Amino acid sequence: xxxxxxxxxxxxxxxxxxxxxxxKNIDETGIKWIVSPxxxxxxxxxxxxxxxxxxxxxxVTYGPARxxxxxxxxxxxxxxQAVHVIGGEATLGDSFTIAKVLAKALEGREYDLILxxxxxxxxxxxxxxxxxxxxxxxxxxxxVSKLEVGENSLTAGRDVEGGQEQxxxxxxxLLTCQKGLNEPRYAALKGIMAAKRKPVDKIEVADLGIDEGxxxxxxxxxxxxxxxxxxxxxxxxxxxxxxxxAQLVNLLRTEAKAI
Amino acid sequence: MAGILVFVEQRNGVIRQASLQALSEANRQxxxxxxxxxxxxxxxxxxxxxxxxxxxxxxxxxxxxxxxYSAEGYGEAVAKAVESAAPDTVFFAGTAxxxxxxxxxxxxxxxxxLADVVALExxxxxxxxxxxxxxxxxxxxxxxxxxxxxxxxxRPNVFAAEETGGTAEVVALDGLTLTIRAVVKELLDTxxxxxxxxxxxxxxxxxxxxxxxxxFALIRDLADVLGGAVGASRAAVDAGxxxxxxxxxxxxxxxxxxxxxxxxxxxxxxxxAGMNSxxxxxxxxxDPDAPIFKIxxxxxxxxxxxxxxxxxxxxxxxxx
Numbered sequence: 001x002x003x004x005x006x007x008x009x010x011x012x013x014x015x016x017x018x019x020x021x022x023x024k025n026i027d028e029t030g031i032k033w034i035v036s037p038x039x040x041x042x043x044x045x046x047x048x049x050x051x052x053x054x055x056x057x058x059x060v061t062y063g064p065a066r067x068x069x070x071x072x073x074x075x076x077x078x079x080x081q082a083v084h085v086i087g088g089e090a091t092l093g094d095s096f097t098i099a100k101v102l103a104k105a106l107e108g109r110e111y112d113l114i115l116x117x118x119x120x121x122x123x124x125x126x127x128x129x130x131x132x133x134x135x136x137x138x139x140x141x142x143x144v145s146k147l148e149v150g151e152n153s154l155t156a157g158r159d160v161e162g163g164q165e166q167x168x169x170x171x172x173x174l175l176t177c178q179k180g181l182n183e184p185r186y187a188a189l190k191g192i193m194a195a196k197r198k199p200v201d202k203i204e205v206a207d208l209g210i211d212e213g214x215x216x217x218x219x220x221x222x223x224x225x226x227x228x229x230x231x232x233x234x235x236x237x238x239x240x241x242x243x244x245x246a247q248l249v250n251l252l253r254t255e256a257k258a259i
Numbered sequence: 260m261a262g263i264l265v266f267v268e269q270r271n272g273v274i275r276q277a278s279l280q281a282l283s284e285a286n287r288q289x290x291x292x293x294x295x296x297x298x299x300x301x302x303x304x305x306x307x308x309x310x311x312x313x314x315x316x317x318x319x320x321x322x323x324x325x326x327x328y329s330a331e332g333y334g335e336a337v338a339k340a341v342e343s344a345a346p347d348t349v350f351f352a353g354t355a356x357x358x359x360x361x362x363x364x365x366x367x368x369x370x371x372x373l374a375d376v377v378a379l380e381x382x383x384x385x386x387x388x389x390x391x392x393x394x395x396x397x398x399x400x401x402x403x404x405x406x407x408x409x410x411x412x413x414r415p416n417v418f419a420a421e422e423t424g425g426t427a428e429v430v431a432l433d434g435l436t437l438t439i440r441a442v443v444k445e446l447l448d449t450x451x452x453x454x455x456x457x458x459x460x461x462x463x464x465x466x467x468x469x470x471x472x473x474x475f476a477l478i479r480d481l482a483d484v485l486g487g488a489v490g491a492s493r494a495a496v497d498a499g500x501x502x503x504x505x506x507x508x509x510x511x512x513x514x515x516x517x518x519x520x521x522x523x524x525x526x527x528x529x530x531x532a533g534m535n536s537x538x539x540x541x542x543x544x545x546d547p548d549a550p551i552f553k554i555x556x557x558x559x560x561x562x563x564x565x566x567x568x569x570x571x572x573x574x575x576x577x578x579x
Contacts, residue, residue, distance in 0.1 A: 013509045013529045017396040026397070037510050092392060092399055095362065096371035121509060122393050125374045127362035130330065134366035139331060139441035142359045145503075159504065160355035161455040163448050165328070169441035179510060180503045217371035221387070221400045226535070229554050234547075237561030244559045245569035248541070251557055253577060258518040258539040259461070259485060 001055040001149065003046035004114045005079065006102055006132070007039040009063055009070035010122040017225070024220045025091045035070045038117025040184035041177035046115050047078045048182065049149055056080040058109065062101045063088045068200065075195035076187035082198070087205030087212055092123055092223070094216045099131035104208040106136070113154075114174040118143050129176040138174055141167045145180035262292025264346035266337055266364075267309060267317075268356050269299050270328075270446075277352035277415035277458075279312050284418040285350050286313025288379060288386060294318060295427065296340035298333050300326035303429070310427035312420065317427035318343065320435060327443040328356055332435075334363045339432050341368060346408060348386060353412040355457075365410040372410040373401060375513075377417050377536075385409070394509040394532030415458065416515065449504070454488040456507060461487030461518045462537075464507055465495055466530075468523020468544065468563055472500035477567045478522060484574045490514070490534075492524045508533035522563045526551030543567070 011017070011031045018027040035043075046057045059074035061067045062085040071082040085105050088098070106114075114133075119126030126142070133140035146157030146164070149171075158165040159178055187195075205212060233251065237244030252259045263285035267278040285293045295314035297306050299321065306317040320336035337360065341349060349364065351357035353375050365372035377398075378389040386409060387402045403409050456462055463485065465478040475489065482489045491505040507514055509529040519537035524530060526542070526549055534540070535554050542555035543563045552558050559566050 011393070013532075014527075015393075016528070017393045019397065026393070094371050095374075096366065099366060124392055124394060124513070125362075125372075126358055127365075127372055127374055130359060130362035131366035131372075134334075134363050139439075140363070141441050142330075143355065157447075158355075158443075160446070161458050162453070163446050165443045166445050166447060167441050167443050173441065179506070217406055218373065218401045218403050221402055223392070223397055223399050225397055226395065229556075232540075232542075232552070232555040232557055234552060234555070234558040234560060237559040237566055241559075241561050241565035242569040244561055245566050246573050248557060248559055249570055249573035249577070252518070252539070252541070256518075256539045256556065259574065259577070 001049055001053040001112045002110055003050055003055065003057045004106060004109065004111045005039070005043045005046045005057060005059045005074065006114065006116045006128070007043065007059055007061050007070050007074060008036045008120045009033045009061065009067045010036045010120055013037065013121060019223050019225060024223050026223070033066055033069060035073050036117050036121045038119060038121065038177060041179065041181045042115035042117050043074055043077060043079065044182045044184040045147060045177055046113070049113065058083060060102060060105060061085070062098055062205070071200055072195050073187060075198045076191040077185055078191060080198070082200045083203065084200050085203050085205050085208065092220055094218055095125050095127035096131055096217055097210065097212060097215050098128050099135055100215070101205055101208060101210055102128070102132050103135040104210065105203060112171045113149070114172070116174065116176045118176040118178045126176070129174055133174040138172050139169045140174040140176070141169055142176040143178045144175045145178045147175065147181060261347050262289035262294070263348045263350055264294045264296060264340060264344050265314070265350045266357065266360065267295045267297045268352055268354060269297065269302055269305065272299070272302055272305060274305055275352060275354060276420060277354050279420040280415065280418045281350045281352045281413050282309065282312040282314060283421040284379065284413060286421070286423065288381060291315060294344045294346065296320070296337055298325050298336045306429045307426050310425040311422050313423050313425070314427040316430060318430050318432050320432040322435065322437065324437050324439065327446060329439045329441060329443055330359055330363045331441060332437050332439045333360055334367060335435055335437060336432055337364050338367050339435060341408065343430070348409045348411060351412040353414045357412050361410055361412045368408060368410065370406070370408060370410060372412070374412050375414050376411050377414050386411070391536065394513055395536045396532050414515065416460065456488045456490045456505060456514055457512050459488035460516050461485045462490045462507070462514060462516045463487055463520045463522065464490030464492065464524060465522050466492035466524030467494040469495065469500070475501055477564070480571050481520065481567055484571050484578070487518070492530050493527070521551050522567060524551055525549040526554070
């Protein structure tokens, strides 16, 4: 069972976001780039599936030179090979362009499953997986937190408001993975050493026939920080917690009109 | 038509409030040039009523194979409605269903989609959208440079639903082939009647300060009297005190309720990112220097075990 895992490299979730000089991208100074946390569930699931059933895991990313670190991380955790489509400098990329790039990069590769994270933390779109599935004309199940893979089909649990859809799908299929699916492993030192010798296939995005400039559908006009919050009303409640509680409930009722 | 087509979501025949919000926003933006598309099995009766929220026309795909959601089946139906209506813009409510369906439909139409939009403004002939990025640590304003159609999902509970009166002309969508390879066999109710944090208007969240899983009962008590949902910090979820579906934050759910009460949550940047667009934020924490107080509208510096029980009693008094 061959698995493709699509990963993206994103600012560490602990990053303080500052706006860059162009007013349209973030300031990348001092940002630590990590594999998007949801992609880790995708990779882990692919590793477990191939460990149980055989086959290979190929990690694919689309991003600038720095994104290679994300692929090395995947290789260190156990992916067999990696594909790096070099491009995508814009930090808030266009989902459909990304999907088109990935679809082109996967042409001619054999796979039973494509696994993605449920969204790229940062762009927060959660769209590339569904778009890629449509472009490849395969079924998808998004937001998966439970999975069983059989010979020619799979059963997935997809989280929705207040419930879980039980989905059966034929293969090949694409899944977007959610927390709860598994516990991602860390890379061991041995894996990190081995990763250095594993192949990374590098492709320039222009060689796939995609022009990032003209193909982008949406353009960012501006990127702004949320307006600063004015100082709140803080009640000292150590000595009289019941009094503080009464005062707070009263404020929420009369001033904030929130209850 | 050059206006807006709105995908209206229903489960078991019940129309989602978030879809009525999307329909109302479409009406405000397109001045009556609005159509709805309703997909399901035995849902035809609900279609005409969508006129009350501004739909002049309601396309209906009614088929036993569409009783439960599937991206492929529903996607085909929506694409068919787009073909008939030729709208400039297609709206989806940003629910689990809408966030899944919008990108699949957009790719079918050969265009990009915008997710989780919180504000829209007309500029000449196009809609300019504002959406949170980096879990609301920043906001991006984006436009399509006049390219059409635009496919947009709207964040629930941000746009107002408005009843304007009227009846929609119902148009059946026929000739669907419905090739569905990923089939929903059933919808398990995992909520046990609880309100989901993603949909709640009031959320009471607990964190590490609760000291153990049993103390989530306090959080539940307050949530219950307020008619709200129970949320949690990542620390509480990772400790196994409560299920992941309750997690609010960058790797959980991003929420914007009217009232968010954080008890025993210090306010890691990832948590703040998930809830800082809530309308009113309340913090209850022993540590006066906890970062949560910096974004709180109201707060109590104190022991949550001493503060929450009297709060529950005070709220009960209000209810009379």
